[in-house]
Amino acid sequence: MAGTLHIIGGGMAGLAAAVEAAGAGKHIVLHEAGRACGGRARSYEDRQIGCRIDNGNHLLLSANKTVFRYLAMTGGLDTLTGPREPLFPFVDLAEDARWTLDLSRGRVPWWVFQPHRRVPDMRLVELRSLQKLMSAKEDQTVAECLLPGAFSRRLLEPFAISALNTPCETGSAALLGAVIRESLSLGGEACVPWYARDGLSETLVDPALAHLRVMQAEIRTQSRIGSLDIERGRITALHGPEGSIPLTDDDFVILAVPAPVAASLLDGRVQGFTAPDAFESILNLHFRLAAPPRPLGTFAKSGFMGLVGSIAEWVFLRDDILSVTVSAANRFAEQDPDELARTIWQDVRHACDPVLMEALPDTPPQQRVVWEKRATFAATPEQNRLRPGPATALVNLALAGDWTATGLPATLEGAMRSGVRAVYTLGLRSPS
Numbered sequence: 001m002a003g004t005l006h007i008i009g010g011g012m013a014g015l016a017a018a019v020e021a022a023g024a025g026k027h028i029v030l031h032e033a034g035r036a037c038g039g040r041a042r043s044y045e046d047r048q049i050g051c052r053i054d055n056g057n058h059l060l061l062s063a064n065k066t067v068f069r070y071l072a073m074t075g076g077l078d079t080l081t082g083p084r085e086p087l088f089p090f091v092d093l094a095e096d097a098r099w100t101l102d103l104s105r106g107r108v109p110w111w112v113f114q115p116h117r118r119v120p121d122m123r124l125v126e127l128r129s130l131q132k133l134m135s136a137k138e139d140q141t142v143a144e145c146l147l148p149g150a151f152s153r154r155l156l157e158p159f160a161i162s163a164l165n166t167p168c169e170t171g172s173a174a175l176l177g178a179v180i181r182e183s184l185s186l187g188g189e190a191c192v193p194w195y196a197r198d199g200l201s202e203t204l205v206d207p208a209l210a211h212l213r214v215m216q217a218e219i220r221t222q223s224r225i226g227s228l229d230i231e232r233g234r235i236t237a238l239h240g241p242e243g244s245i246p247l248t249d250d251d252f253v254i255l256a257v258p259a260p261v262a263a264s265l266l267d268g269r270v271q272g273f274t275a276p277d278a279f280e281s282i283l284n285l286h287f288r289l290a291a292p293p294r295p296l297g298t299f300a301k302s303g304f305m306g307l308v309g310s311i312a313e314w315v316f317l318r319d320d321i322l323s324v325t326v327s328a329a330n331r332f333a334e335q336d337p338d339e340l341a342r343t344i345w346q347d348v349r350h351a352c353d354p355v356l357m358e359a360l361p362d363t364p365p366q367q368r369v370v371w372e373k374r375a376t377f378a379a380t381p382e383q384n385r386l387r388p389g390p391a392t393a394l395v396n397l398a399l400a401g402d403w404t405a406t407g408l409p410a411t412l413e414g415a416m417r418s419g420v421r422a423v424y425t426l427g428l429r430s431p432s
């Protein structure tokens with residue numbers, strides 16, 4: 001098969017598309033605007049705290065089939081770490097309770113009948129919320145499907161905010177239902193948590209780039225595509241920093257850029273094109289300690305802990321860094337960042353001190369705040385309707401990105417699935 005496949009955007013969608021298409025007969029050129037690939041899932045040297053950090057903590061579940069397939073293809077699998085069991089330690093700071101959600105591996109949810117493995121004070125009748133979410137209509141919100149009680153407050157609400165990056169009052173129940181269908185409803189085997197041991201780039205980017213180079217793909221960083229020529233129903237040229245790149249009839253394009261960039265390139269030029277236009281932020285605070293703390297119990301085994309009754313939802317421990325994630329963070333945009341950091345540090349102390357060998361300092365240590373303003377599209381029913389499929393009105397263009405219609409919220413799994421699907425849409429490979 002002659003010709004070139006141009007992939008615009010070197011985030012997870014673009015990289016997954018490149019890995020899928022490599023070896024299918026087209027020359028692959030990946031254009032990434034930034035200095036490095038990875039997009040919203042990347043590691044970098046941070047001068048402020050003097051070490052390498054991730055832009056944000058990313059948690060994967062064993063259910064994320066496309067991500068695990070990508071890691072198997074690129075050789076990144078053994079860079080993951082986690083408890084290797086469906087274990088999730090939690091603390092409720094408002095009600096001073098601690099527990100470990102310990103899911104049964106198989107499909108039968110034995111854990112719900114064993115009080116020491118489930119959410120404390122939950123009632124079995126509350127499990128109906130799961131059914132309601134999984135059968136939710138397109139216009140329903142998460143809040144409309146949750147039955148009041150400990151199961152919602154201590155598990156489903158934090159789970160929804162993390163998975164959708166959108167408050168429960170406005171978040172799409174159908175999207176959360178899709179996540180539950182692909183994870184919790186399949187049993188603990190599908191819910192084993194994993195995260196990058198050394199860094200997101202070391203897991204998700206570097207092995208993929210090494211693999212792509214072996215497959216003779218061309219990776220062009222600092223190559224922002226600023227405009228496209230469109231004639232007679234196809235893209236005929238790309239314009240980047242090196243000038244114009246004419247396309248022949250054998251060339252294809254996968255556009256794997258964030259929604260606002262795709263809109264700036266295509267809006268009003270490609271019939272039927274729509275894209276989400278409302279976004280939610282994620283706040284990550286990385287606290288660098290004087291020495292690596294020594295964790296105990298399930299916190300030691302997992303390396304992370306869920307927080308209920310706190311501004312933050314998760315705290316991760318990696319060596320001497322404690323990293324905290326605040327999802328759906330638009331609601332804190334007006335707050336003074338220093339005050340926010342001080343409040344969060346007090347929550348971190350209360351959450352971690354009982355499960356560390358030595359207590360944390362009273363005052364926040366060196367810290368780095370990473371505020372991803374447009375971390376994901378707002379996963380509301382209205383925004384979900386604006387997500388386009390991979391096929392476009394242009395014969396040689398397919399769309400990818402976590403904001404396209406993947407059926408999932410904006411996640412690594414959704415982003416990678418969209419990249420793979422774009423390759424299928426252009427007919428460069430077919431699903432195996």
Ligand SMILES: Cc1cc2nc3c(=O)[nH]c(=O)nc-3n(C[C@H](O)[C@H](O)[C@H](O)COP(=O)(O)OP(=O)(O)OC[C@H]3O[C@@H](n4cnc5c(N)ncnc54)[C@H](O)[C@@H]3O)c2cc1C
Nearest residue numbers: 009011012013033039040056058059225401402411412415
């Ligand atoms: C802080 C944070 C925490 C998260 N946590 C999780 C988590 O725990 N689990 C999970 O599954 N997901 C999580 N996500 C979501 C996940 O990171 C994203 O869904 C995924 O990385 C999106 O990938 P993408 O390729 O669709 O988009 P992007 O990562 O945005 O990639 C698009 C790429 O296109 C490039 N680009 C833009 N314009 C141009 C141009 N004109 N020309 C060339 N290149 C261009 C950009 O530089 C970028 O590299 C999190 C996201 C954030 C921000």
